Amino acid sequence: MIDVKEIRKDFPFFDNTKLAYLDNSATSQRPRAVVEAVADYEYYHNSNPFRGLYELSIDATDRYEAARKKVADFVNAASENEIIFTRNASESLNLVAYSLSEMVLNEGDEIITTVVEHHSNMLPWRLAAKKHNATIKYLKVQDDGSFDIEDLKALLSPKTKIVAMTAMSNVYGRVIDIKAFAKVVHDAGAYFVVDGAQSVPHSKTDVQDLDVDFLAFSGHKMLAPMGIGVLYGKLDILEKMPPFLSGGEMIEYVTFDDITFAHSPHRFEAGTVNAGGAIGLAAAIDYIQSIGIENIANRELSLTKLALDEIKNIPHVTVLGSDKAEDHHGIITFKIDGVHPHDIAAIMADNNVAVRAGHHCAEPLHHFIEIPSTTRASIMFYNTEDEVMQFVNTLKRIRPMMGYED
Amino acid sequence: MENRTFYNEILTEHNIHPLHKFKMINPKNSLRGVNPSCGDDITLQLNVSDDGVIEDGAFFGDGCAISQASADIMLDMILGKSVEEALALKDTFLKMIKDQVTEEELELLEEAGALQDISHMPSRVKCAVLGWHTLEEILKNGSDKTSVTTE
Numbered sequence: 001m002i003d004v005k006e007i008r009k010d011f012p013f014f015d016n017t018k019l020a021y022l023d024n025s026a027t028s029q030r031p032r033a034v035v036e037a038v039a040d041y042e043y044y045h046n047s048n049p050f051r052g053l054y055e056l057s058i059d060a061t062d063r064y065e066a067a068r069k070k071v072a073d074f075v076n077a078a079s080e081n082e083i084i085f086t087r088n089a090s091e092s093l094n095l096v097a098y099s100l101s102e103m104v105l106n107e108g109d110e111i112i113t114t115v116v117e118h119h120s121n122m123l124p125w126r127l128a129a130k131k132h133n134a135t136i137k138y139l140k141v142q143d144d145g146s147f148d149i150e151d152l153k154a155l156l157s158p159k160t161k162i163v164a165m166t167a168m169s170n171v172y173g174r175v176i177d178i179k180a181f182a183k184v185v186h187d188a189g190a191y192f193v194v195d196g197a198q199s200v201p202h203s204k205t206d207v208q209d210l211d212v213d214f215l216a217f218s219g220h221k222m223l224a225p226m227g228i229g230v231l232y233g234k235l236d237i238l239e240k241m242p243p244f245l246s247g248g249e250m251i252e253y254v255t256f257d258d259i260t261f262a263h264s265p266h267r268f269e270a271g272t273v274n275a276g277g278a279i280g281l282a283a284a285i286d287y288i289q290s291i292g293i294e295n296i297a298n299r300e301l302s303l304t305k306l307a308l309d310e311i312k313n314i315p316h317v318t319v320l321g322s323d324k325a326e327d328h329h330g331i332i333t334f335k336i337d338g339v340h341p342h343d344i345a346a347i348m349a350d351n352n353v354a355v356r357a358g359h360h361c362a363e364p365l366h367h368f369i370e371i372p373s374t375t376r377a378s379i380m381f382y383n384t385e386d387e388v389m390q391f392v393n394t395l396k397r398i399r400p401m402m403g404y405e406d
Numbered sequence: 407m408e409n410r411t412f413y414n415e416i417l418t419e420h421n422i423h424p425l426h427k428f429k430m431i432n433p434k435n436s437l438r439g440v441n442p443s444c445g446d447d448i449t450l451q452l453n454v455s456d457d458g459v460i461e462d463g464a465f466f467g468d469g470c471a472i473s474q475a476s477a478d479i480m481l482d483m484i485l486g487k488s489v490e491e492a493l494a495l496k497d498t499f500l501k502m503i504k505d506q507v508t509e510e511e512l513e514l515l516e517e518a519g520a521l522q523d524i525s526h527m528p529s530r531v532k533c534a535v536l537g538w539h540t541l542e543e544i545l546k547n548g549s550d551k552t553s554v555t556t557e
Contacts, residue, residue, distance in 0.1 A: 342470040
């Protein structure tokens with residue numbers, strides 16, 4: 001069980017705000033322990049990792065690599081060399097889209113992705129497909145936010161080299177059975193790339209058990225600062241992949257005629273690294289583990305259930321996806337008949353509720369479901385029942401405020 | 407809970423029950439105004455007579471209440487007016503949105519005065535001026551462009 005009053009004391013953000021912050025899928029708030037860990041590094045331990053032979057630099061290297069080990073353990077990677085630090089999940093997905101495609105994609109090959117993907121897990125693949133004269137196929141989503149694994153089987157062909165999909169849609173909040181999908185993809189001889197930006201902060205992730213080839217996620221959606229992200233990849237694949245960016249510390253030897261690239265993960269971390277960010281992410285993982293990811297998931301389920309139970313009694317409000325709280329993981333995307341999402345978000349803002357309006361970087365999905373834009377509330381474990389009710393009570397008043405009788 | 411809102415009755419009425427939201431048959435001019443980041447999307451259609459009078463007009467599209475109501479109120483005001491009168495109203499409307507309008511000028515704006523509060527809401531200005539901006543483009547340059555934007 002979570003004592004939310006105690007937990008909120010860990011977040012200075014809540015000290016002086018009346019804002020019901022329900023835009024956690026965009027970015028989470030930061031606990032004091034994370035910001036202090038970053039400050040401690042920047043104040044007292046800063047030097048350029050991997051560069052200096054003096055103790056301070058060796059210490060910075062150790063701290064950076066300890067953060068990598070922490071991340072590896074958090075997702076149960078077989079080795080810390082399977083963890084590449086990036087800026088965010090978008091960069092992670094761009095990295096794998098570029099480098100994996102360079103390695104495996106030939107003219108006429110196919111990449112499968114889904115209609116629900118965030119632009120970050122769709123556009124890099126489309127660019128890669130264009131470069132290599134490959135084609136993209138899209139897996140359809142059901143009305144309840146789920147995917148039919150039989151649809152995937154039907155799309156797979158001997159030409160399919162890569163399947164890239166999200167573990168949890170940032171619009172529906174529904175998780176897929178990653179393990180089952182991974183097996184189907186591998187049986188077809190393709191690589192399986194998973195966008196974990198939404199799933200990793202809210203559910204236990206074991207990359208070995210799930211048997212994914214790549215997993216991308218962001219620090220800032222899981223209490224860490226912006227500017228640090230992760231790409232997990234199986235080591236045997238990473239070791240064969242060409243680099244994405246080139247520059248400092250990603251080489252072994254460079255002459256005027258030849259380059260030998262470093263091994264993973266350093267091959268994929270060109271230039272000076274975000275050591276402070278990595279240390280912040282390690283502190284965020286410590287914080288999450290001190291609460292317990294199952295406790296986090298349970299707390300978010302109970303708040304989601306409260307919201308959905310209330311919303312189903314509000315006329316003219318429709319929640320996208322499943323009607324079960326278990327399928328939402330804190331993400332409630334909805335529409336109100338006759339009211340534009342930007343008006344909804346403006347009224348919410350006027351009532352101290354932060355929600356997101358638009359297409360949530362998933363514009364193709366909105367074309368697919370033929371709704372131009374939607375509004376999304378996204379809940380995190382530190383939210384309160386009062387904040388959820390502030391949202392629900394504002395929701396009830398929106399149609400009347402916009403001039404409708406009910 | 408307080409029910410304060412800038413969505414006053416004039417605005418909501420024009421949004422829910424617009425008088426001029428339909429597609430004209432063979433309009434002389436038709437131009438699309440789009441704000442890609444927020445999704446406001448209107449197409450303004452006009453028939454201007456040879457002697458410069460706006461005889462007919464309509465709009466269709468999709469967007470927030472402010473963009474839709476503003477376009478509907480605008481058509482209410484400009485139909486039957488000359489091109490010069492319509493452009494003068496456009497100037498007055500933009501002055502109101504910039505919070506530079508006098509009391510006398512505000513009266514000229516009739517129901518469009520219901521959008522005065524937008525001058526304090528920077529993020530919604532582009533919604534309120536989309537219709538007027540599209541109007542200005544048609545009246546000055548015809549409908550040669552594929553679309554205009556206020557972003």
